[in-house]
Every structure is written in C-alpha cells, then in structure tokens.
Amino acid sequence: MYAYIDVLGFVASVISFVLWWPQAALVWRCRKHREQLRGVSTSSQVLLLMNACLWGAYAVGTGSLWVGAPGLVNGPLAVITIVLLRQSRRGPQEVRGSTADKVAR
Template structure:
C-alpha cells in the first residue's frame, strides 16, 4: 500500500476517534443528572456501537487496520455511554418514587 493512503487512513481514524468524545464526556460529567442529558440519544449510541462492530468485522475481513481502529475506541465509549444514560435516567424516577412514598405516609 502507498504511504499517502496510510496517512489518509490514519487521519480519518483520528477524526473518527475524536468524533464521539465530546458527547461521551458530557454524559460522564452529567451522569448523575438525567435531566441534563435529554439531548443525548440512546438509539444513536446503539447505532454507533453497531457501526463500530460492522467496521471492525470489515477491517478483519479485508486486513485494513485503519478502517476498524476507531471502533476499538468508539465501541467501548458507546457501551459506557448507553449504561450511564440508562442509569442517569432511572435516578429521577427513583427519587420521585421515594418522595411520593414519603408524602403518602
């Protein structure tokens, strides 16, 4: 393979690595405050995870490292983001339930 093609693949991979970091950082910072995460879409994170898996499989099949490399970062980021989103969105429900229980007593 030509060196300029490898450089192109490297640059594309770096951009893909960085693409989801801001959203993952936001979810991490606001993980205890589900109301602040209303704009973060769980289905988009599931699609990101599926995309990472498919590109990873394609990279293995074709032997192209740079195609699958972003999935090594973005896949785990998507999993952590999905888990944190689900936890943070359950917290307000628990708090509301406990408040309602206290009022009912």
C-alpha cells in the first residue's frame, strides 16, 4: 500500500545499524589494549541497549518491523561491547602466589 513508508523505515534501520557499527568494531579490534578504549563510553552502550529494547517493544506493539529491526543488531552489539569494555578495564588479574608476591614477602 505505502511502499515508500517501508523504504523509509528500511533506510532508517540501515543508518541506525551503520551508526553504531564502527564503535563496536573499534572495541573488538582494541579489546586487549585498554589504553586505546579510554574514550569509549560504557554508559552510551547501556543507553543503546535500552533504546534497542524500547524500540523493539514499540515495534511489537505497533506491528512495524522496520522500527525494531535495528535493535536486533544493535542490542547484541551493545551487549558484546559492554562485556569487552568491562573485561578490558578490569585489567590483568593478579595471581596469588606469583613470583612477584613471593619476592615482596
């Protein structure tokens, strides 16, 4: 009926996906280099996840596929990015009984 509305929704969905992909790719590439991830905000990823969930709920409520489509990609990207950021910011775990620990005693 209104094919141009579907095209508009599709284009908006693609733009929403492309918007967040570079940051997720950066976090994936630099996941073992914590100093390179200092500028990546965990809170923005949490907001992205909340946004994806809310738009998904709205899409289900209204029956509009394209409104919720970006959340199917951006939601998991946000979760993976949050996990990688937390792991990188935790840093190496100190091992009890290590050589450095024994020398200090």
